[in-house]
Amino acid sequence: MSHTAIAAIEAISIAISKNKEFLTDLDAAIGDSDHGINMTRGFDAVLIKVKGLPTHTDIGTVLKTVGMTLISTVGGASGPLYGTAFLRAAALAQGISCIGSHTAVQMLEAATNGIKERGKATSGEKTMLDALEPACEAFANGIKAQKSLVECLALACDAAYKGVEYTKTIIATKGRASYLGERSLGHQDPGATSSYIMLKALADFCRHNNLEVN
Amino acid sequence: MSHTAIAAIEAISIAISKNKEFLTDLDAAIGDSDHGINMTRGFDAVLIKVKGLPTHTDIGTVLKTVGMTLISTVGGASGPLYGTAFLRAAALAQGISCIGSHTAVQMLEAATNGIKERGKATSGEKTMLDALEPACEAFANGIKAQKSLVECLALACDAAYKGVEYTKTIIATKGRASYLGERSLGHQDPGATSSYIMLKALADFCRHNNLEVN
Amino acid sequence: MKKVINNPDQVVEEMLEGVVLAHPQYVKRVKGFSVLTRANSPSPKVALVSGGGSGHEPSHGGFVGRGMLDGAVAGAVFTSPTPDQILEAVKAVDGGKGVLLVIKNYTGDILNFEMASEMAASEGIQVENVIVNDDVAVENSTWTTGRRGIAGTVFVHKIAGAKAEAGGTLTEVKLVAEKVIANIRSMGMALAPCTVPAAGKPSFVLAEDEIEIGMGIHGEPGTHREAIRPADEIVTHLMDKILADLPVASGQEVSVIVNGLGGTPIMELYIVNRKVAEILNGKGVKIVKTYVGNYMTSLEMAGFSVSVLKLDSELKDLLLAPAETPAFVQF
C-alpha cells in the first residue's frame, strides 16, 4: 500500500539524514566532502514531497516523486544517478499498490541498470554500483530460493556491505575519486556507502513491519 | 673624529637590529606591527652608507648621510621624523670633526625640535617626543652642571626610560595609536622606545670608548 | 567556521540576491531559480550557458554579460546544479539560434547538464555542449574520468562568448570552444583549505609548513603534498607540468591566467606571475595578454592556479574582443 511505501521512503530519508556527517567525511577523503550534504538535502525535500502526496497514490507515483525530487535537489553525481534509479523502479510500479516478489527483483535491477547507464559505469570502479550490483544479485537469488522478503533484504544488505568493504581495496576509475589514482585505495566509496545505508533502512523497515511480498 | 662618529652610528644600528622584533611587537599592540622592521631596514641601509664614506668625512656629513638614508629607506611615520632629526643635528655639525659640549646640547635639541615640527606634536602625546624631550632636558642640565659626557648621557637615558614608562600611562593623540583612544593605555610607545634604545646605544658606546666632549 | 553569512543553507540564495542588487545593469535573475541571465536576455544570437557548484565566484554569474555568457546556473556550494535549473537557464536565454553549454569535466556536472540537454532538446531547443578539462594535475587516461575543468574555463567563456557575440552559428561557436579547450592547460596549488558552509569544517587539513600540489577547486586531493618552497620553485613545477602537456614553441603566442583561489593576496599572485612570465619569455613565447586575479575561486582557499592558452589568430582576436560583465570588463 502506498502509505507503506511512503513510510519506507521516510525511513530511508531518516537513515540518510543520520549519516549526513559520516557520508560527507567519507567524501572528504576521496571526493569533495558533500555526499552527505547532497543526499540529506535531497531526502529532506523527498520527505516533504511524499508527505504531501494523496493517501491513495500508487507506488509508481511515490517512487517517481522520489526520483524527480532527487534529480531536482541533490545535484552532484549522486542526484542524477539515484534519481534515475528511482525513476526506473517507478516505471515498473506504475499503478501498483502492492509489490510481487518478481516485480521487486525487476525493480531493483532496473534501478541498478539505470545507474549503470546514466553513469556509464560498471562494478569494480569504486562507485555505488559496487554495493548495488551484488545486492541485486543476492536479492534475486534469495527470491529464486523462495526466501522471505525480510531474509532476501538481509542477504542484499550483507552483499552490499561486502561491496562497500570491497571498494576499500580498489582504485576508483569513475567519479571524482578517480582523480586520485592509487591514493583512493584504503577508502570506502561514499556512494556505495549511501546505497548500503538505503538498503539497510529498507530492510530494517520491512523487518519491523513484518512486511512480505506476495 | 668622524670614524668615531661612524662607529657610534654603527653601535646604534646594531642596537636597533637587535630590537627589531621587540619594537615590532610593541607596534603590533597599538599600531601596525612594523616599527622594528622599518627602523631595521633604515639602519641596515645606514650601516652600508656610512661604511662607504671616505675616512675623513666631517661629523655633519656623517649625520646628514644618516638622515637622508633614513628618509629614503624607513618610510612610515618614523622615517621622516628621525630623518629630520638627524638632518637638523647634522646642520650644527657641518665641517666639525669633534663636538663640544655646547654643540652636543644644541644638536640634541635641534633634533628633538625637528621631530616636533615635522610631526606637529609635543610631549604628552605618546610619541618618541616623550622620550626625547626629557632626555634633552636632562642632558642639557648635566652639561650645565659640568658633568662628564658619559654621566650626562646616562642622565639622558634615565630620563628617556622614564619617558617610555610614562607613555604607558597616557592616551595617544598623535600617530596610528591615536585611533585607539583609551585602548592605547597600558602600552608603551614604540617610537619612544626606539628613541631610548638609540640614546642607550650611544651612551654605552661613549662609556666603552671613554669618550668625552670638550 | 567563521564566515560572513547568515545561514549556511541560504548562502547561494543570498549571494544571488546580492549579485542582482549589485549589477542590475548586467544581470537579472530567473524568478524562482538559481539562474542569472543578461539583463537583456534573450537576444537573437547563439547563447552560452555555464554553471556549476557555487563557491567559485566570480564564476559563473560574474561572467554573464556582453561578450561572454548569456546565463549562469548556480548549484549548491561545490555541487553541480540540477537539471531543472539548467533547463530553466537554457529556456531563458535561447533566442532561437541555439544554446551552447560550457561544462567543466566532473561527473556530477556532466550528468546534470546532460539530463538538462535531453530535456531542452525534447522541448525543441537546439543544445550543444563542450566539456572543459584543463587541469593537468589529473592524468588524462581512459581509466579515469579524465582531467578536471578549472580556471581555464574562463578562456572558454571569453572566446566562445566573443564568437557568439560576433554572430557565429551554434556549430561555429562550439568548434571555437573546442579549439580553446584543446589549447588550455592549467594547474594549481593550495596553502590552506576552505570550508563549505554546510559542512562546517575544512575539507582537508595541511600542516603548518605543508602545501598541496594539484588539488582541485572543490578541495579534491592533488598529486601530492610537500613542504612549502619558494614561490619560484612552486611555479616552475606547475609550469613544467603544464608545458609537458602543452608544448610551446618559440614565437608561439599565448595568454595566461594567474588565478587566485579566494584567500591568496593579490601581491602573491603577481609574484607568481613574475616567474610564469620569466619562464615563458625564456622559451621565446609571446604573452599577448595576462589576467591576474580571482576568476575561479574555491571559497577562501589559499593558493592559486596558472592557466596557459595557446593562441592562433582567430583565438587571439576573439580573446581581445570587448566584454562587459560584472567581473570581466575589457575594451
Added chain:
Amino acid sequence: MKKVINNPDQVVEEMLEGVVLAHPQYVKRVKGFSVLTRANSPSPKVALVSGGGSGHEPSHGGFVGRGMLDGAVAGAVFTSPTPDQILEAVKAVDGGKGVLLVIKNYTGDILNFEMASEMAASEGIQVENVIVNDDVAVENSTWTTGRRGIAGTVFVHKIAGAKAEAGGTLTEVKLVAEKVIANIRSMGMALAPCTVPAAGKPSFVLAEDEIEIGMGIHGEPGTHREAIRPADEIVTHLMDKILADLPVASGQEVSVIVNGLGGTPIMELYIVNRKVAEILNGKGVKIVKTYVGNYMTSLEMAGFSVSVLKLDSELKDLLLAPAETPAFVQF
C-alpha cells in the same frame, strides 16, 4: 607563516615586476624606483599620483591607467613610501599641468608625501594634495590624527581621475577630489588577521568565534571585538555607523563599494551587499553603481569594508566615465 613568496624582503620588488610583466599595455616601471606610471606617461593633463604601503593590492598600482591614476608609489608592506620615491613618481608623470597627490590619512603617509611635495615644489613642479579620511571607525576629533583613509580612496582615484582626464585644471581636480572625500564614509570588520611577510606572524589574534569591528587596513585595532554574528547584523552595525556620520535622505543617489580585504570569498561579499542594498533601498536611497570585490586589501586578511559615496550630478558623471586600468575597467 605560509606564503607564496620567495624572500620576505623582496615581495614588493617582485610584485612590481610581476605587475609590469602582466600589464605592459597599461603600466610601466620607473627604473630603479618602486613607482608605476601609465605606459604612455607623461601626458599633457593634470596628473594624479597615489600610493602607500604595499599589501593593499590592487591598490594602488592596479588603478594606474586611463581615467584614474597616472602614477603609484609602493612602499614596503604596510609602510608609507619614502619621499624620494614619491618625488620620482611626481617627476615621471608631470606633464606640465601639475600633479595632485592622493594621500590616505596616516601620519606616515602624510609626512612622507609632504616632504616629497616640498622637494617637488623646489624643483618647480606644481603639486597639490588631498587627504582621504573615510573610516568612521575612528573618531574624527581634534584630539586624534582624525579618521583613517581606507577603501573609499578608490572613489577619489576614479572621480578625480575622470576630472583630470576630462581636462580639469589642478585646482578643479583638487576641488572635486575634496568633494568626493567630504562625501565618502567607510567602515570594515575582520574575521582573521594577516601576516606581514617581514614580520612573520599575524599582527593580531582573534579567537575561534571572535571578530574585530572597525580595524584598520594595516591591522590597526578596531573599535571593539565581539562574537561572530550573522552577516546581516554585522552589516547593519557598520551601516548604522556610516549613515550616522553621513546622513542620506530619500532620493539621494549613492555609489557603494563592498570591498574584500583579501581573504574573504567573493560569495560573502555579495551576501554583504545584499544587506547593504536592502538598508539603502529601505531608506529610499538610489544606488547608482555598486562595486564588489577586492579593491583595497590587507594582504590575506579575512573581512570586508563598506564604503558609501553620496553623489551629485557632477560626481555621478565622473564616476560613470570610462576607465581602463589593470584592476578597474569600465566602459
